[in-house]
Amino acid sequence: MDHLSETLTVLLGTASARLLGPLGSRILIGPIRIADAGVIAILLLGASFGNAAAAAAFRRWAAPQAGAEASVRQYVLGALRKPAYALIWAYALVLAATVLVGRFAPGKEAEAARSVAGAALDLSAFALVFWFLFRATRGLDDRLSQWFSRTPGKLDDLLLRLVGKSLRVMVPVLGVFLALPVLHLPADYADAVGTGTSILMIVAVAAVLFQAVRIAERAVLLKYDVTAADNLRARQVHTKVHIISRVVDVIVGVFAAGSVLMLFSAARHIGDTLLASAGVLGIVVGFATQKTMANLFAGFQIALAQPIREDDVVIVEGEWGRVEEITLTYVVVRIWDERRLVVPLSYFIEKPFQNWTRNSADLLGSVHVWVDYSFPVEEARGVLKQIIESHPLWDRRFWNLQVTEATDRAMQLRILVTASNSSASWDLRCAVREQFIGYIHRRHPDCLPQLRARYRAAAEGLVPAA
DSSP: OHHHHHHHHHHHHHHHHHHHGGGGGSEEETTEEHHHHHHHHHHHHHHHHHHHHHHHHHHHHTSOOTTOOOOHHHHHHHHHHHHHHHHHHHHHHHHHHHHHHHHHSOTHHHHHHHHHHHHHHHHHHHHHHHHHHHHHHHHHHHHHHHHHTTSSOSHHHHHHHHHHHHHHHHHHHHHHHHHHHHHOOOGGGHHHHHHHHHHHHHHHHHHHHHHHHHHHHHHHHTTOOTTSSSOHHHHHHHHHHHHHHHHHHHHHHHHHHHHHHTTSHHHHHHHHHHHHTHHHHHHHHHHHTHHHHHHHHHHHHHHHHOSSOTTOEEEETTEEEEEEEEOSSEEEEEETTSOEEEEETTHHHHSOOEETTSSOSOEEEEEEEEEOTTOOHHHHHHHHHHHHHTOTTEEEEEEEEEEEEEOSSOEEEEEEEEESSHHHHHHHHHHHHHHHHHHHHHHOGGGSOOOOOOOOTTTTTSSOOO
């Protein structure tokens, strides 16, 4: 770089002096001569010409034809376009700065400035190369996406997403590792730089592992649709996979954090101190984290035994709702009125609760109606048959009408009717109750519950007889 800049500066200076003649030796500003300004102008004009020529070449070779699919060469040239423009201008500006440095800081200061400029230019070149690689990975990702979109399966799409995201993480990290030798940093910074690069690599690997866990989770769940009518197996798998993926995330995070801390000697000394006082500290931490550990172990129990699953219908603390989310420490239940009930995982291990979809979502609902003793029950069965069998929410399994209780004033009718799930059961029961009460009101209004009394005052001599 130094030899190239010096040679170009001399050649351009000679050309500028010949073109300008005696005028070139005149002072323009401070130590800068007109010939120096001419050299800078030639460099900038050359960069402009090179940029225009590169743009024309890219337009010719990188632009795909109308309606045609871009080729691999066009993807590569498209990724190279902007880094190439930046590289042309970077070289021109650094060479122009070299001319100015030679005037403002002659001697050893100029040599040091040229060395700094050379290192900056080399670093810029590395940065632009890895910018190109980053853009190329995006182009490759798009190209592979087009290819895999033609296949019927979705697993290859997920693998492609993992490869693309991993490349976008690892390429910049690789660029940092390769650029460090170019900087020629002092030996005093060697330890700090080594620690920083190690932390960067650990974080990058952890990020790739997190992405791999997410992609693996999606790949496993592709075959299980929780929106299906019979989604029992799907909910079982979703619950297990989500809990296991969160456990793996915690393990990866703990190992990554531990690896970063072990890079510092102070952290290692703290670890030795903690081990030395493990007896007292273990007791304190044991009491402090008792509930947290109980919830973590409850999470493993729920993943294996599955007393609840995602999208289960449960009754918790007297509230009806659906299990919306299961984490490692708590469960979120979506209540029917859109409130969210957050319950510790240990609750579902230690306390009883209702799970309406443990083995099946089918439910048997009941409707109770009080009527007078004179109400015709057999006629009501025929009317109820028409009401239930014509309703779309009835699942065609079972229904009946029975007299289940009698008092001194009225009798109670119980209607049993089945539905495919809890929401349908609620709506069906409300509809049956409404239509059945309407039938009683229209056809037998005198059979609604009423209070009977006989007035016997005259017979018992409480009032004078007429």
